[in-house]
Structures are given as structure tokens and as C-alpha cells.
Amino acid sequence: MIKVGIIGSTGYAGGELVRILTGHKEAEIVWYGSRSYIDKKYAQVYQNMFQIVDAVCMDDNMEELAGQVDVIFTATPQGLCASLVNEEILSKVKIIDLSADFRIKDVSVYEKWYGIEHKSPEFIKEAVYGLCEINREDVKKARLVANPGCYTTCSILTAYPLAKEGLIDMSTLIIDAKSGTSGAGRGAKLANLYCEVNENIKAYGVATHRHTPEIEEQLGYAAGEKVLLNFTPHLVPMNRGILATEYAKLTKEVTYEEVKAIYDKYYADEKFVRVLDKDVCPETKWVEGSNYVDINFKIDERTGRIIMMGAMDNLVKGAAGQAVQNMNLMFGLKETEGLELVPMFP
């Protein structure tokens, strides 16, 4: 059994880690980390765990935890993991960080977009960007995984095959994305109050959202060139789900069958990426609660553009599910263990 510690187990991403790992046959959570609920039963924080999880929440101490578990998930605010990790800890335990601390390779880009000083830049180079479908072999060998962001996972996987094959002009790429409010976390914020979110849709972080450089960097590696793109997120009145609609000029004339063959080349064997049948648009409701990303595309012959679409659950493939997928790879387990979650509906 793999022993797991979760720092930030009481947040939305941490709560989803607990839900998924509770059904995992090879892993056992031994540390439910929290600052606000120390000594309180975990099932009192999240009542869906009543009579399922009997443990109490414990104060976080990464040094102490490193000696007791095989893997630590940090589902905590930006900057926290980077401020705690050190060589001694990494020599004892594997870390999967759900925050953005180790996602961006250029520390000055991280510091500019996040507005915080990076406390352990010496580990950025070593950290593996944990997008399993793309970096599977590196994840298997990693001791520190940077779990990708929610918008970024959906945006990158949706465009990746076409970027990699040079089929889209990367300078024309525009990503329009929508997210449910759980993407903003459980902490009380004015912008996330019921009356602010309900019956409302708004763009935010326009031209400044911190996921922009992460998407640019990863799609830049795929395309083999520096990528600058427009990424506009929107907050929509639902709990979970991300929908990304991406537009780009095609670099040559192609048929539906040719583009479909490219998507199949990358994803036909990927359990968690479903390229839908022709003309079926991805919808968040058909992936809710699951680790799937649903993808499709449409060629607009009139404008010479292709429209790519992706839908995903931000808390599962966009956070906890992907983190468990990374853990499975790091420990040589079946990649899908604990993740064969059928989407829920309604």
C-alpha cells in the first residue's frame, strides 16, 4: 500500500483527492492536512465522507510527513509548496504539487504572472510537468511533479495534436474558456457569492490570466516555436466543469478525415481523452465527476479556421484525478487505478 499525505485536504481539490483515493486499491491516506480544522474529524468538514473516513485533520508539517508517507500531495495556495520543499524532503518522499509553483520553467515568468517570489527555484528544472498523456515517461521517473492547471489541461490537450503536427498557425490561436466556480476554491470570496455568480456570466483576467504563460509554454514545446496567444477565461454559474473553445488559422487545406486521423494518432490509445464522433460538441455535463477530457473540432472552410473544443471536470482531470494519474505512473501502478469514474448525470 502506498502511504499518502495530503497538505490542503480540506480544500476543493484536496476534497476531491480524498474522494478519489478512498476508492483506490493501492493507496491509503494517512495524513489529512489542514490549518483550520486541526483535530476535527474529516467527515465533519466534508459530510460525504461520513462513515467512510474516520480520520481527523492534522496540522501540516512537510518535514515530519516526509518520514511517514511515500507521497505528498500539496493542494494548497500558490507559493506554499515552493516555500516548504527542500532536498532532504525530496530524498525521502515524492511530491505532487497541485499549485503552479513548479509548472513554469522560467522563474521570472512565474514571478511576474503570480506576483510572488519563488522560494525554491532550484527545483524548477527537475520538476516534471505532469500532463500524463504528453509527459508519461518523464512522470514515471519524477520525484517532483507539477500537476497542470485546470484551464491549461483542457486547453493544451485540445490543441496539442494540431500544434505538434504544424497544422495550425500558432500566432492566430485564441482560447475562450469557461469554468464553474469550484475552480476558484472553497475560500470565501465576494466574487463567488451566490448572488454574484448565479444567473451571470463574465470574463475575467482578460489578457492577464496566470494560465496564459503555462499554456504558451507547453504548446510552444509542442509546436517547436515561441507561442503568444489570447486566453480569456469566463466564470459561469455551475459548480464544476471547464469548456475551452479554441480558434486558429489552418496552415493548409485539410479534410475532416485528415484532422481526425491526427487526433487519433495521439489519443486513440489514451483512456482519458475521448475524441467525439463527427459534429458532436463536447459538453461539461458528459464528463462531470470523471477523469475524461472530451474533444472535438470543426473546420470552417469559409474562414480557413479550425475550431477546437474541449470539456473536462476541473476538479478531476483538471486537478485531483490528474494528480492520482501522476501518482499511479510514479509508483508503477496501473495508470487508471482509482480513476475509472463514470461521468455522473444529471
Ligand SMILES: NC(=O)C1=CN([C@@H]2O[C@H](COP(=O)(O)OP(=O)(O)OC[C@H]3O[C@@H](n4cnc5c(N)ncnc54)[C@H](OP(=O)(O)O)[C@@H]3O)[C@@H](O)[C@H]2O)C=CC1
Ligand atoms: N479548484 C480547482 O479547480 C483547482 C485547483 N488547483 C490548485 O489546487 C490548489 C488548491 O486549490 P483549491 O482546493 O481550489 O483551494 P481551496 O481554497 O479550496 O483549498 C485550499 C487548501 O489549502 C489549505 N491551506 C491554505 N493555506 C495554507 C497554508 N498556509 N498552509 C497549509 N495549508 C493551507 C487550506 O486548508 P484549511 O482550509 O484547512 O486551512 C485548504 O485545504 C491551488 O494551488 C489551486 O491552484 C488546481 C487545479 C484545479
Ligand SMILES: CC(=O)N[C@@H](CCC(=O)OP(=O)(O)O)C(=O)O
Ligand atoms: C474559476 C476560477 O477562479 N478558476 C481559477 C483557476 C483554478 C485552477 O485550477 O488553476 P490553478 O491550478 O492554476 O490554480 C482561476 O481562474 O484562477
